[in-house]
Amino acid sequence: MIDVQALSKKFGDNLVLSDITTSIQQGEVVAIIGPSGSGKSTFLRCLNLLETPSSGSIEVNGKNLTASKKDIHKIRQQIGMVFQHFHLFPHMTVQDNLMYAPMKAKGIKKHEAEEKARQLLERVGLGQKAKAYPNSLSGGQKQRVAIARALAMEPELMLFDEPTSALDPEMVKEVLEVMKDLAKSGMTMVVVTHEMGFAREVADRVLFLDHGVLVEEGEPESFFQQPKSDRARDFLDKVL
Numbered sequence: 001m002i003d004v005q006a007l008s009k010k011f012g013d014n015l016v017l018s019d020i021t022t023s024i025q026q027g028e029v030v031a032i033i034g035p036s037g038s039g040k041s042t043f044l045r046c047l048n049l050l051e052t053p054s055s056g057s058i059e060v061n062g063k064n065l066t067a068s069k070k071d072i073h074k075i076r077q078q079i080g081m082v083f084q085h086f087h088l089f090p091h092m093t094v095q096d097n098l099m100y101a102p103m104k105a106k107g108i109k110k111h112e113a114e115e116k117a118r119q120l121l122e123r124v125g126l127g128q129k130a131k132a133y134p135n136s137l138s139g140g141q142k143q144r145v146a147i148a149r150a151l152a153m154e155p156e157l158m159l160f161d162e163p164t165s166a167l168d169p170e171m172v173k174e175v176l177e178v179m180k181d182l183a184k185s186g187m188t189m190v191v192v193t194h195e196m197g198f199a200r201e202v203a204d205r206v207l208f209l210d211h212g213v214l215v216e217e218g219e220p221e222s223f224f225q226q227p228k229s230d231r232a233r234d235f236l237d238k239v240l
């Protein structure tokens with residue numbers, strides 16, 4: 001589904017991603033881990049062109065993101081993104097947050113968007129919060145709304161950038177549960193996370209980045225038990 005070839009990204013003279021080549025299959029759950037500043041967010045942002053690669057190519061479903069500017073809008077619509085800090089529209093109810101993009105960008109009729117919003121809110125356990133405003137929700141609830149909002153566009157791929165890092169510890173689990181359900185439903189997911197338990201349990205594959213280099217990738221079991229590189233071993237020693 002995603003094919004990344006020799007992707008590099010520079011900010012000025014700072015080489016933040018260096019020659020990354022990997023691919024992601026449909027239905028796969030990929031966890032990206034690595035130290036702070038290693039380029040995890042930049043990599044994720046390149047996948048939906050929130051950042052423009054300096055060189056290399058990214059194909060999504062056979063379409064070259066870096067070449068076909070005219071398709072970008074369409075390709076982006078197929079990619080949902082969830083951030084650390086939710087980014088909900090504060091002046092809209094939860095339900096309106098979910099209805100806005102489908103109506104605006106896809107021309108979905110209001111009653112259909114509303115029906116879809118209600119289904120999705122049920123799915124993330126927030127059926128009663130449709131008319132609430134984001135400010136009245138807990139962090140965990142806000143993040144579940146953000147996930148539902150991304151799903152309202154019916155994406156083929158979901159990107160998560162540290163979705164639980166801004167949450168109080170007691171709220172981490174409810175968000176991870178929603179993500180786990182999503183993974184089980186067959187969604188293709190790329191998740192930057194510090195939740196090693198989640199990576200180990202839910203991911204099909206782990207990518208380990210350090211200083212912008214894809215140092216190692218593999219199945220969670222082998223990666224966590226027997227990392228091949230010293231850098232991954234050092235990192236795991238610190239976080240586990």
Ligand code: ADP
Nearest residue numbers: 011014016034035036037038039040041042043
């Ligand atoms: P991570 O998500 O792994 O913590 P990031 O991808 O956020 O790492 O950042 C990788 C490096 O790129 C860091 O050195 C960071 O300072 C730099 N960086 C990220 N975004 C920008 C930007 N918009 N402009 C300049 N430098 C940036």
Ligand code: MG
Nearest residue numbers: 040041042161
């Ligand atoms: Mg980051």
